[in-house]
Structure formats: C-alpha cells, structure tokens
Amino acid sequence: MRISVVGCGYLGAVHAASLVEWGHEVIGIDVDPRKVGDLSAGRAPFFEPGFAELLRHGLASGQLSFTTDIVEAAGSAVHFICVGTPQQHGEYAADLHFVQEAAESLLRVLEPGDLVVGKSTVPVGTAARLADMVAEKVPGALLAWNPEFLREGFAVQDTLHPDRLVYGVPDHARADSERVLDEVYAPVVARGVPKVVTDYATAEMVKTAANSFLATKISFINAMAELCEATGADVKLLADAIGYDDRIGRKFLNAGLGFGGGCLPKDIRAFMARAGELGADQALTFLREVDNINMRRRIRMVELAREVCDGSLLGKRVAVLGAAFKPDSDDIRDSPALNVAAQLQLQGAVVRVTDPAAVDNSRKLWPQLDYADTAEEAAERADAVLVLTEWKQYRELDPVAFGGVVAQRRVLDGRNALDRDSWTAAGWTYRALGRRAG
Numbered sequence: 001m002r003i004s005v006v007g008c009g010y011l012g013a014v015h016a017a018s019l020v021e022w023g024h025e026v027i028g029i030d031v032d033p034r035k036v037g038d039l040s041a042g043r044a045p046f047f048e049p050g051f052a053e054l055l056r057h058g059l060a061s062g063q064l065s066f067t068t069d070i071v072e073a074a075g076s077a078v079h080f081i082c083v084g085t086p087q088q089h090g091e092y093a094a095d096l097h098f099v100q101e102a103a104e105s106l107l108r109v110l111e112p113g114d115l116v117v118g119k120s121t122v123p124v125g126t127a128a129r130l131a132d133m134v135a136e137k138v139p140g141a142l143l144a145w146n147p148e149f150l151r152e153g154f155a156v157q158d159t160l161h162p163d164r165l166v167y168g169v170p171d172h173a174r175a176d177s178e179r180v181l182d183e184v185y186a187p188v189v190a191r192g193v194p195k196v197v198t199d200y201a202t203a204e205m206v207k208t209a210a211n212s213f214l215a216t217k218i219s220f221i222n223a224m225a226e227l228c229e230a231t232g233a234d235v236k237l238l239a240d241a242i243g244y245d246d247r248i249g250r251k252f253l254n255a256g257l258g259f260g261g262g263c264l265p266k267d268i269r270a271f272m273a274r275a276g277e278l279g280a281d282q283a284l285t286f287l288r289e290v291d292n293i294n295m296r297r298r299i300r301m302v303e304l305a306r307e308v309c310d311g312s313l314l315g316k317r318v319a320v321l322g323a324a325f326k327p328d329s330d331d332i333r334d335s336p337a338l339n340v341a342a343q344l345q346l347q348g349a350v351v352r353v354t355d356p357a358a359v360d361n362s363r364k365l366w367p368q369l370d371y372a373d374t375a376e377e378a379a380e381r382a383d384a385v386l387v388l389t390e391w392k393q394y395r396e397l398d399p400v401a402f403g404g405v406v407a408q409r410r411v412l413d414g415r416n417a418l419d420r421d422s423w424t425a426a427g428w429t430y431r432a433l434g435r436r437a438g
C-alpha cells in the first residue's frame with residue numbers, strides 16, 4: 001500500500017518507519033525543512049531508542065522518503081495525520097490548528113476512495129467535524145480515527161507491537177474503513193492483537209480516558225506520599241503492598257516528582273476544557289485535583305532541598321541529575337526536573353544540570369541554567385545532589401566513588417530510584433519524597 005504520514009515528530013516519524021517494516025511504501029511530510037533533511041539523511045531528529053536503526057532500514061529499502069511538499073502525498077490510499085495538539089497558550093484547551101492545517105492541506109490531494117486516518121490526540125468531536133469537511137470537499141473520501149498509545153522511550157517497540165488497535169469509523173462505511181485499516185496493520189492483526197472498532201467519539205475518548213487514568217494513578221500514589229511524609233510511613237513499600245492486588249497492579253505507582261511530558265499534563269487539561277464545553281465539567285473536576293497533586297510534588301522537592309541545605313538555598317551548590325521528563329528521552333516538555341531546577345535557582349542556589357540526552361534541548365529552552373556533561377562534573381563540590389530523572393546511569397552511580405566529588409554527601413531521590421541502604425552506608429544523608437530520611 002502507498003501511505004502518507006503528515007507530521008514527522010515522535011509519533012509520525014516512528015509510525016512512518018514502522019509502516020515500511022510492515023511492507024508499505026511511505027512518504028512522510030513535515031513543514032519543517034530541517035526535520036525533513038535530517039530524516040532523509042537517516043539522522044533521527046530526536047532521541048528514541050531503536051529509531052535511528054529503524055529509519056535507516058526504511059530508507060535503505062527505498063520504500064521510505066520524506067518531503068515538505070504535500071503534493072507528494074497524492075496517489076496514496078491512506079493518509080495519516082500525526083501532528084501535535086499542544087496546550088493553547090494560557091488556556092487548558094488543546095490547540096488544534098496543526099490538525100486543521102494538516103486536514104486542509106490533504107484536501108488538495110485526496111481522491112474518492114482514499115482514507116484519512118487521524119492519530120493525533122484530539123478533543124472529542126474533532127473527528128466528526130473533520131469527516132464532514134472531507135466529505136463535503138472530496139465526496140467518496142473517508143475519515144477514521146485511530147489513536148496511538150506509544151510511550152516515549154519505547155516508541156519503536158510500542159508502535160511495532162501495540163497492545164490494542166482502536167478504529168473509530170463512520171457508521172455508513174464501517175466495513176470498508178475497517179478493511180483498509182486491517183490491511184495497514186496486517187502483521188499486527190495477524191498476531192491477534194485485540195481490536196476495538198467503534199464510533200469516532202469513543203475512539204477519541206479512549207485515548208484521553210487512558211491518559212487520565214494513568215495520570216490519576218500517579219497522583220493517587222503521590223497523594224499517599226504526602227500522607228507518608230506526614231505519618232512516617234513508606235510510600236514505596238505501600239505501593240508494593242497495594243500493587244500485589246491484581247485489581248490495582250504495581251505499574252504506574254512509582255511515587256516521586258510526578259508526571260510531565262508532552263502528553264499527560266496537557267491531555268488531562270484539554271479533557272477538562274472539552275468537558276466544560278460539553279456542559280459535563282463536573283464529571284472531570286477530580287482531574288483538577290490530579291493536576292494540583294502533581295504540581296505540589298515539585299514545590300515539595302524544592303522545600304526538601306532547602307531543608308537538607310540547612311534551611312537556605314542561597315549560594316548553595318546544587319547538582320540536578322536529569323532534565324528530560326523521563327529516562328530514555330530527550331524530551332523536556334513540561335519536565336518536572338527542569339521546573340525544580342529553575343525554582344532552586346530562583347531561590348538563590350547555584351544549580352548545575354546534567355542529562356545523558358536532553359542537555360542541548362534544555363540549553364535552548366532554559367539558557368539561564370548552567371549545564372554539565374556528566375554527573376561528576378555537575379556534582380563537583382555540591383552541597384546537595386538531586387536525582388530528578390531516573391536514568392539508568394544515575395540509578396547505577398557508585399555512592400562511594402561519587403561521594404568523593406561532592407562537598408556534602410546529601411542526596412535527594414526525586415524518583416525513589418536509588419538504593420537507600422547503599423547510599424546511607426556510604427555516608428550520604430538520603431531524602432526522598434514519601435519516605436523517611438535515611
């Protein structure tokens with residue numbers, strides 16, 4: 001099949017390269033000439049394990065190409081929309097202008113019988129509106145909504161091996177749309193991966209509901225962490241113990257600095273905004289609390305840093321290990337780690353930030369912070385070390401050797417990722433969110 005993919009960010013670029021693995025001929029389209037240049041040359045424009053290899057494999061096969069020119073999408077039977085839906089400036093609602101522009105640009109190349117497939121996370125109701133626009137301008141062309149659940153850091157694995165397929169299809173062309181999507185995902189369908197075929201609204205809501213659930217789970221355990229701090233209980237053991245109950249499960253119960261990134265924070269806010277427009281805002285007021293709990297963790301982390309630095313951050317040298325919003329990613333969108341680093345600096349600390357992959361991105365967005373290449377360099381003569389993104393490199397630091405670098409052996413484990421016993425045995429004062437001091 002010949003397929004076009006509009007939008008070549010984390011989602012679109014990985015999707016395009018994966019489609020080639022499944023035997024399709026794919027053209028990736030993006031408005032950013034630099035991104036298109038990098039992708040065409042086999043250079044990954046972002047850090048994502050396994051993506052560079054997948055990209056080069058696709059290019060070498062001759063079945064994958066990239067362009068800035070939408071006209072090259074002509075002749076494709078399926079057109080994926082994979083553009084971003086960021087939070088609107090100063091508002092909770094999602095900014096849909098990239099989706100709108102992508103859909104409008106496709107109108108120039110669509111032919112009757114083509115299928116437009118939305119993958120972006122959108123407010124419920126968007127697909128029906130776009131389907132009307134497509135039907136009006138190109139009678140005979142169809143639209144489906146097919147949300148994507150990939151996690152950054154696992155984008156390649158999640159795209160090639162999804163745990164479910166969700167097709168939101170129009171009632172009047174259900175069988176045709178499903179058949180085309182089954183052809184696109186043939187190797188996945190053949191593996192018997194669960195498939196839900198439904199209407200547009202349900203498909204759109206599956207994505208926002210899933211992300212809201214995940215965010216709620218994280219904020220639930222972080223609320224328990226607040227109580228653990230008040231009572232002397234241990235949130236890590238609490239999570240283990242409740243997680244043994246199959247109905248609860250241990251995944252996404254890691255207490256710490258909370259969630260960030262380009263999805264969970266903006267998706268729960270956009271969901272609340274959309275519920276308000278639909279007159280159903282009461283149904284989602286709990287998400288405001290989920291957001292509040294999440295943001296409070298960042299403030300608590302700064303308080304904890306002040307506490308260990310004898311009550312004042314002024315002039316204290318603080319090393320921040322981690323800038324990406326999560327490990328194995330260079331994404332710093334709404335990064336809790338950078339937010340904490342900036343707050344520490346505002347309170348007078350001398351902050352040095354390091355990250356295995358996200359320093360370049362961080363420097364562009366937060367030029368006022370000071371950066372180091374390694375954990376040792378960042379921690380030189382530090383009064384406190386904060387581990388804010390749980391990269392393997394930081395989890396595996398040797399507390400004895402690392403202790404030789406710092407001025408004061410004080411470590412704050414923002415992700416409950418370090419082995420408390422080995423750090424305390426090496427003479428460190430260990431503090432973590434939701435756990436007693438070690």
Ligand code: UDX
Pocket residue numbers: 148149150151152153211214218251252253254255256257258259260261262263264325326
């Ligand atoms: C998320 C969803 O998982 C994915 O299905 C959706 O498609 C996009 O949004 P992503 O943002 O890449 O994916 O990362 P995820 O692994 O979900 O982590 C999100 C944030 O939650 C990170 O900041 C992470 O550090 C934090 N987190 C996650 C916790 O604080 N505790 C946990 O137990 C799990």
